[in-house]
Amino acid sequence: MADVLVLGGTGRTGRGVADALARDGLQVVLVGRDGNRLREAAGGHGHRTLVAAGVREVADTVRAVRPAVVVNTVGPFTATAGPVVDACLAAGSDYVDLANDLAAVSRLLARHAEAERAGRTLVTGAGFGVAATEGVVVRLCRDGARTGRRAERVRVDMVPSLALQAGRLGDALAGTLVEGLPGVPGGRRFQGRRFAGGRLVAAPVGGAPRALVTPDGDRVVTASMPLGELLAAHRASGAPFVEAASSEVPTGALARIALPPAANLLAVGPLRRFAARRLAAVEFRARSAPRVSSWGHAHVRWQDGTSAEGWSRLPEAQAATVAVCAETTRRLARGEGRPGARTPVASFGPELITSVGGEFVDGPSRPDARVDVGGGRGRR
Ligand SMILES: NC(=O)c1ccc[n+]([C@@H]2O[C@H](COP(=O)([O-])OP(=O)(O)OC[C@H]3O[C@@H](n4cnc5c(N)ncnc54)[C@H](OP(=O)(O)O)[C@@H]3O)[C@@H](O)[C@H]2O)c1
Structure with a gap:
């Protein structure tokens, strides 16, 4: 079973986060829309890869794989976060994204009570x-x-x-x-x-x-x-x-x-x-x-x-964005998340920075x- 699905696994941030997590021994699956680019991104790091063309297919993949954590690096997050979070709450997965625009961050934070009820942790704004x-x-x-x-x-x-x-x-x-x-x-x-x-x-x-x-x-x-x-x-x-x-x-x-x-x-x-x-x-x-x-x-x-x-x-x-996102994911994979929807420091305190x-x-x-x-x- 995969510990972490990285959506946008061919991207700058997705690759960096996946490699950092794999160095810690986590099982990472890169998800993307192009098999060749995915294989290239997986390179010598040993990540598995899964092709999922659109956000619906990605959500189906999350439901099928049921990973511990889903890392979403595919913007605009106003379009991708909703269906992916739905899938995470159904699959029992925690969720991290890189959103930094007000619309996406506020929408994700508005799902706090729903995440609490599902016993899952959602973290948005996990970047520099x-x-x-x-x-x-x-x-x-x-x-x-x-x-x-x-x-x-x-x-x-x-x-x-x-x-x-x-x-x-x-x-x-x-x-x-x-x-x-x-x-x-x-x-x-x-x-x-x-x-x-x-x-x-x-x-x-x-x-x-x-x-x-x-x-x-x-x-x-x-x-x-x-x-x-x-x-x-x-x-x-x-x-x-x-x-x-x-x-x-x-x-x-x-x-x-x-x-x-x-x-x-x-x-x-x-x-x-x-x-x-x-x-x-x-x-x-x-x-x-x-x-x-x-x-x-x-x-x-x-x-x-x-x-x-x-x-x-x-x-x-x-590098700071990759580090913040990877550390947030690591902590969630270790089961340290509190159910609810929060930003990274609200989730793990300012010590996350140090x-x-x-x-x-x-x-x-x-x-x-x-x-x-x-x-x-x-x-x-
Ligand atoms: N919060 C922060 O501090 C912070 C910092 C950096 C980045 N970000 C945000 O994080 C996101 C990723 O940044 P990045 O620099 O890593 O970007 P990037 O290198 O361009 O990577 C984007 C990834 O998303 C995939 N993608 C793009 N459009 C897609 C679509 N329509 N369907 C499926 N996959 C799609 C790309 O796949 P392909 O290979 O198939 O194109 C690629 O894997 C951006 O939205 C950016 O605004 C936030």
């Missing part, structure tokens, strides 16, 4: 950004709770250091980027989001830019991006005002003007499909990681007006880091 930022928020809020403080305002920033392999961007990532926020309350489908007064409200993509200096001295600018980090930080802190930002959002003056209308254009179906096809075909040239480390950052303002700040340091972002070689760096940013580059002041 959600785990890196959530880990810092949980630690800061634990410390705050010891002195009776409650969080009022939280901002999280994800600062991935991403090396690129030469190749196409691919359908999964392009679909995830373009599919937007179907069904997420608080704004239009292609607007950003933040929490205000405990509710999701609209926020401009690329808004609230802020300059930060990492503990290594790297200067970055982060800006608003409606990612799974936002939900994870809100749930971890209970703060009524939360915003999530990323250093991957273009923040120049032109980008600030162009991003909101460009996002609006994606609301038009044919344009969205055209954009997804063009994006999937984009060829990357190999690029080395721009910084030594990837960082998660959080700033918490307490109800008493004081604040706290901290960082998590992780390796190159794709168990994958990350570290927390407490304390405020360097003094020159708190430069607001416009748009962020007065809104929170």
Whole structure:
């Protein structure tokens, strides 16, 4: 019997996770839509392979194999997670995915009670950004709770250091980027989001830019991006005002003007499909990681007006995603999951970060880091 089914077993993340799990002695089956690519991906690692062309076939495979854990790396997760989770709950399998968009993460978390009833664990957002930022928020809020403080305002920033392999961007990532926020309350489908007064409200993509200096001295600018980090930080802190930002959002003056209308254009179906096809075909040239480390950052303002700040340091972002996903899967395969639907750090605590070689760096940013580059002041 297989311990773990890896859906998208030919992909960058699927292959990395499968190889990491096999090194621990777990029986891994790679699932994909093309037998030749699967055999190539299985290579010398000894993984079994199964061809399943569409999401229905994948769900049937899960029901037939009944593995301990299913790892889903096939985006857009708004399309794939639902049927696969149905199959997992029926088969008695735990589930992990790499979703990082608000729509997919919120839909998965909404299945908490159902997962509890089935006695199964569902983990979404098992990649770099959600785990890196959530880990810092949980630690800061634990410390705050010891002195009776409650969080009022939280901002999280994800600062991935991403090396690129030469190749196409691919359908999964392009679909995830373009599919937007179907069904997420608080704004239009292609607007950003933040929490205000405990509710999701609209926020401009690329808004609230802020300059930060990492503990290594790297200067970055982060800006608003409606990612799974936002939900994870809100749930971890209970703060009524939360915003999530990323250093991957273009923040120049032109980008600030162009991003909101460009996002609006994606609301038009044919344009969205055209954009997804063009994006999937984009060829990357190999690029080395721009910084030594990837960082998660959080700033918490307490109800008493004081604040706290901290960082998590992780390796190159794709390696960090593979490590977080593999460690989450390993723990589920060992039967350490709690029934329900959660994000990775909510499932296993901030120690998940240190168990994958990350570290927390407490304390405020360097003094020159708190430069607001416009748009962020007065809104929170
Ligand atoms: N949360 C995070 O931090 C994080 C980090 C990295 C990636 N991600 C997300 O994880 C997903 C995978 O990323 P990746 O970099 O590993 O992508 P990738 O290298 O392009 O791999 C995608 C995999 O999905 C399969 N696939 C794509 N479209 C499919 C379809 N319609 N039906 C069946 N299989 C399909 C591909 O199979 P073929 O070989 O047959 O094309 C491939 O195995 C993306 O959605 C990305 O957004 C999240």
